[in-house]
């Protein structure tokens with residue numbers, strides 16, 4: 001894997017498209033999408049952005065199997081996609097870009113890769129980053145997590161550009177759970193704002209939500225300090241405070257009792273249920289996560305969820 005080596009991106013949604021634009025600054029990129037026409041230069045999920053000449057678009061996965069393959073697909077689609085294409089993908093450096101927990105298995109993206117492609121070198125790219133910011137060339141810092149440190153160093157170098165600053169860690173569980181769980185807390189923050197509970201309530205949700213993220217991640221084997229980094233606290237702050245976030249906007253609609261376009265990817269919905277199940281299995285108390293899961297599944301209203309959270313026994317912080 002040399003600097004400027006070709007990169008393949010599977011998934012031509014907002015994030016796959018944005019990464020293609022950014023990584024084209026350092027070498028050739030092949031972008032595969034299931035609905036992509038060869039030669040297509042504009043992406044429906046990434047409005048007002050034209051792909052640069054260094055990006056080749058294709059609807060043949062075989063064309064995008066470069067030394068590094070980024071998987072820019074939603075978390076709930078990853079397992080099925082990998083199983084379907086395992087023969088092509090196994091044995092490669094596969095970098096998941098998804099932020100979620102697989103609802104069926106309770107696994108994070110790296111474990112999902114390992115299960116479907118046992119000979120691949122799996123990694124995850126996460127951290128605070130809106131596709132529309134990256135595609136516009138705005139400065140962004142990400143986290144690359146890979147259990148193999150030498151591979152983490154190589155991927156970090158290969159995926160960094162003058163404006164895309166990639167940090168690395170070998171704490172895969174911590175990095176991927178931070179990215180997954182912040183989406184759940186962002187739904188709660190959005191719901192609080194949408195329901196008119198105010199900014200003080202949002203600050204409480206961010207803080208107590210962060211405690212829940214850390215509790216579950218540490219219980220699953222993460223280092224607590226990973227959660228204070230870009231992939232945890234960094235992304236939590238971004239996603240809970242910006243209407244650029246789909247999870248936050250979904251929460252806003254939920255809190256306001258308004259409809260939300262079901263075609264928009266909102267990772268926190270499935271991940272709330274997956275995280276609540278993991279917490280039950282680990283004997284952990286994650287009240288905000290459970291409330292989001294109940295809200296999303298229609299088992300609670302915004303008022304009953306708030307009442308349940310406020311009625312909890314008083315405790316030490």
Ligand SMILES: NC(=O)c1ccc[n+]([C@@H]2O[C@H](COP(=O)([O-])OP(=O)(O)OC[C@H]3O[C@@H](n4cnc5c(N)ncnc54)[C@H](O)[C@@H]3O)[C@@H](O)[C@H]2O)c1
Nearest residue numbers: 012013014015045073074075077097098099129130131265
């Ligand atoms: N958009 C962002 O700002 C952003 C930033 C960082 C990380 N992410 C993460 O990246 C992942 C993808 O998000 P996105 O924003 O690109 O979503 P998106 O909805 O914009 O695009 C998802 C793409 O995946 C494709 N897809 C879905 N299921 C598929 C399947 N089974 N086979 C093949 N293709 C399939 C869709 O056709 C679509 O092109 C999510 O986990 C998200 O959390 C997104």
Ligand SMILES: O=P(O)(O)OC[C@H](O)CO
Nearest residue numbers: 127128129130245246247
């Ligand atoms: O739009 P969201 O809520 O999926 O968030 C996008 C990124 O994960 C922000 O880092």
